[in-house]
Amino acid sequence: MTLSWFKGGSRKREQVVAVDLGGRCTKAVWIQNRPEGPVLLRYAIAEAPVFDKEPSAELLADHLRSVVQSLESRSPLVSVAIGVHDAIVRYAELPQMPVPDMRQILKTSSKLYLQQDLPGYVFDCWPVNGRSGGPAPEKPKGPAVPKQKVLVAGAKKTWVDTLHTAIKQAGCTAGSVLPGLVAPINALEKAEPDLFQREVLALVDLGFRHSSVCILQEGELVLTRVLALGGDQITQGLADTMGISYAEAEGIKLGMPAEVREQLFALIAPLGRELKASLDFYEHQSDRPVTHILVSGAGAAAEWVLQALQTELVSECRAWDPTAGLQRSLPPQQLAEWEQVAPQLSVAVGTALATL
Template sequence: MGKRADSVIGLDLGTHVFKGVSLRQKGDSRLVLTNFASHQVPEEFGSADDLAHHVKSLLRELGSSKACAVAVSDPAALLRIVEQPDTPVDLLRNALRWNGLAVLNQECKDFVLDVAPVSMRAGSNGRAATSESAGNVAVQSMTKTRYVVGGLLRDKVKQISDAMNKVRLPGQVLQLAPVCSFNAFEIAYPEIFNHEGFLLLDLGHLQSTMLIGSKGELVLVRSVDYGGKALGHALTAEEALDEAAAWLLIQQGDPGMADVCRTSLSRLATEVRNSIGFFEGQREESIFRIFVSGGLARFETILQTLSDELGLPCEIWDPLETCEVALPSGKREALPHEFVSLNVACGAAFEYLRS
């Protein structure tokens, strides 16, 4: 690969909204946000042409770039943290591909896999495909090496690759969304990342993902099949109420809608509480606050409900905390409303620029 560009577009190919950021790196390594955009998309694409059409619409608003880093949200993707004897990652990757059932309780022959030691920052090789999983991951012993194992279905990788080639902007980085979020938090809040235990809760459309880290190390990853789609169904009484009206009532803090919200969010809160308990039971550390991202994090009612249910502060975090902003006035005014959902796109771009 030739010399890396000093600017990059980071794309978050979500299951409901595509997000993108355009970042430039100055000579002194400072990062500058020069543009961002988002577009609502279907949950699934029938072909690479369909995907390319929506990517092109997003890129049209973001502008041109020589480099692109892509992050993927996919409920079928795989993420585990496993303990194995110290093994070269190429050897371990091949072993897991053919013997995944024994180690991961899942067949992996149809996945593109990547592996990285947990002691390294996630995705440090710049091409890791790492994703959510429905399972807990535990650290039992320090006598073995802990590895992050991530994968994406081969057909999905091909569809994305074909689509990016069609828009004439091949992705130099392909990662899964949770790892990008973890990487973005490292850049945005280095003191917390390197010196504390923390929980990142990303509220997606179909799934919500929990990432627990401690002193720079990814400790636990878990995803729950609950997100904005499920909450939306609850708020609209299975579409009996207009969706836009329901979300407006949530934004206004309507007491009746707040009760519906609390009932719906209780399942997610239980899963978050269980994950915190698991982490604190395994390590002599505590989680004191939860950092929330995703479109749902825009609603104070949702943040307050989660805080009440969990007994911990739930606060939004800004992936652009350490970045400069050089945006047109209209985009600058919109940024305070949009940054909560740019964590994954930022993480993908950060990974390209620091690799």
């Protein structure tokens, strides 16, 4: 099911650097495709640049160049995941036609098929039956054109073009631009294939300003939702509650969460309730229970976060390793830090797998 959009080229590559442009931290991985399977060679987590508006290609190029250098990568191919607030991902019923024609019809008639006018957007499509290439379907003999269910991703063309330009200015080759919302799906399919194919899963990704939930039913994406709640709001809420600075609140949240457990649980409770509403909606519509809740993002490494979400969802929540399906050839220092770092890399890993 590996999903990949906005490709700079269709040829599969031996290795790739994948970059997750987060709100607070940029996460990146360097993965090589070997005969025995994909191998994780390096990862990097760097402070994200602060921009008051959409950054220029030059500023992004400087940042990407620094990230690639920190990986000590010899790969010139770079793929990028964009944030949940920079892309739309939703299903649409489109006429059966080749994917390039689908892109064009969405460009001219987005309101008709997506119930939203999206001028200046570029689109890509993934037919639910997995037909993203190959020969075009045969034309029906009758006047009516049959339709099919298609997963659509869209982003502003100016932003996608800026990313491609920045990658090239950084001295690299542009690979895919992937919506960060769906990237963890690719990683999970590789990391836990049996669970992916057989169960109903909720993938929860905890971000800095936004969090998301994707529900998968036996490998098919059936529901997505983006929530304007993340680590930033929790830290700011703790700072306001305790009358301290943002930096002090962040230090307490990370270093002494047990001292402020009650306050932290209260601050994350709204996120838990919103996630519970999403799961309840799916279960009511499908008459099937969500059997596993898997959590990624920086917060997934904190035990109190998982406990707080379990309290609200009344169901077990666990962190997962997006590289479980990969071999690792990491430097000793990175191996030592791996357990705390791994949950943050689901978007970057999923983006890399979409390119290889």
